[in-house]
Amino acid sequence: MLLTESLPSFAAELEQLLKKEGDAELAAQISGLKIVDRCRCGDDFCASFYTERKPQGSYGAGHRCMELEPDPGMVILDVVEGRIVHVEVLYRHDIRERLLESLP
């Protein structure tokens, strides 16, 4: 499931936020990102999703987090070896509703 197809406006938003941070490399990944699953934590403010399969344990070496500044909400990217693997999205009901629809 391509991010640009399931959440087109959020994909565009992410790309803009990354460009604003000056991270052209990550911005260039957005158009190819796939949503493999949504976060199953059950928090009603959580709209996070995985763009690579969830690891067994932690992400390990080569992992970094990148906090973006959307308005509204919160977005934190997990990046492993330069690839976006998880997009933590909080306090975004618009996105949560779409995710729950496509990944019940």
Ligand SMILES: [Zn+2]
């Ligand atoms: Zn969650």
